[in-house]
Amino acid sequence: MNTLIIDAANERIFLMIIKSKNIYKASYDNSKTNYEKLTILINDFLNLNNLKIDNITKLYVNRGPGSAAGIRNSISVVKAINLAKKIDYYSFSFKDFNGENDNRYENIPKLCDKFNIKKNLINPIYIS
Numbered sequence: 001m002n003t004l005i006i007d008a009a010n011e012r013i014f015l016m017i018i019k020s021k022n023i024y025k026a027s028y029d030n031s032k033t034n035y036e037k038l039t040i041l042i043n044d045f046l047n048l049n050n051l052k053i054d055n056i057t058k059l060y061v062n063r064g065p066g067s068a069a070g071i072r073n074s075i076s077v078v079k080a081i082n083l084a085k086k087i088d089y090y091s092f093s094f095k096d097f098n099g100e101n102d103n104r105y106e107n108i109p110k111l112c113d114k115f116n117i118k119k120n121l122i123n124p125i126y127i128s
Contacts, residue, residue, distance in 0.1 A: 001057045004046075005105050008038065008074040009066025015045050016105045023106050024049045035073045042077070053081060059089040060108050064125030071124050082120065091122040 003018040013028040013035075026045045028034050034041060046052060061078045064071045078089045090112045094103050097111045111117075 002051060002055050003058045003060065003109055004042070004056045005060040005108055006038075006042070006074050006078060007062035007105070008035065008070035009062045009064045010070075013038070013041065013070070013074075014105070015042060017046070017049055017051065018106060018109065019049070019051070025105075030067065030070060032069070035069055038073055038077050039080075053085055053087075056081075056085075056087055058109065059087055060112065061089060061091050061122070063091040063093050063122055065093070065095070065127045066125075068126040071126060075122055075124060079122075088119045089122075090117050090119055091124075092117055093125055095125070 005016040007014040008030065010030065012030050015026045017024040028041055043053070059078050059081060061074050063075065075091070081087055082089050092108060092112055096115050096117060097103050100111060103111070
């Protein structure tokens with residue numbers, strides 16, 4: 001099972017692949033230019049780690065709180081991937097895991113299971 005985590009809600013765009021027991025990370029400037037090419041960043045990151053979008057079995061996207069532009073863009077990309085490739089996605093917020101001490105990205109899939117985060121449902125949290 002290969003998992004892709006996308007977080008464009010914060011100061012940097014963060015991508016993580018969890019592939020078996022291996023973890024791959026990438027971080028990019030959180031800029032308008034990178035928002036516009038998020039799909040290219042994701043594709044390049046997958047290629048760098050010898051994967052294609054078809055190899056991903058689950059997607060996780062941070063729904064905020066954070067940058068409205070980053071959240072909207074990342075959610076749009078994830079929904080497009082779901083529509084085209086039928087890959088289930090989970091929309092999380094670190095606020096969903098209140099009381100957890102270990103909120104590292106690599107724990108997101110387990111935390112989403114533990115806190116019963118529903119698949120294919122997004123309710124963004126924007127900072128005003």
